[in-house]
Amino acid sequence: MFAVHLNLLDVSTAPTGGAGAGAADVQGALWARAVPGDGLEHVRARSVPGGVGLVLYVRAPHREAAELRAYALLDRALAEGPARRYAVAAPP
Template sequence: MFAVHLTLLDVSATPPGEAGAADIQAALWGSAGPGDGLEHVRARAVPEGVGLVLYVRAPDEAVAELRAKALLDRALAAGPSGRFALPLG
């Protein structure tokens, strides 16, 4: 299992808070399937948005990162769309 650290930027005018973190966490669990290997999620409000740690079962770190990002893309499309975005780069 690998820990994948990500930060989502809050691109809305909504004040930051734990509600956004809870929304993202719920969207991740709602979008996760057996092939994602998701074991656990930590989501916390940070000044720029939401800090995430996704614990993912995978054969190596690169695969874990790919699975985490694909899951996050699906979760953002299905959940609090338009509010959060991955930073570019």
């Protein structure tokens, strides 16, 4: 299992639902869209200034595969719903 660290930026101008709401939205979206092939084991999400800090724990044969799985899942999770207000700060 590999830990994949990501930072998301809030790209929306709409107000958020309060402290921690963004992290909860992103974490919920990740779990809602995760499939067994993603290898997602655990998610840590916390609100940080300007966005959300994430650590996705992904089961994979090597780090590159874990990162590819994490980014594919994140693309799906950020495509719709409340989490769409976020974008990956620095894609690979």
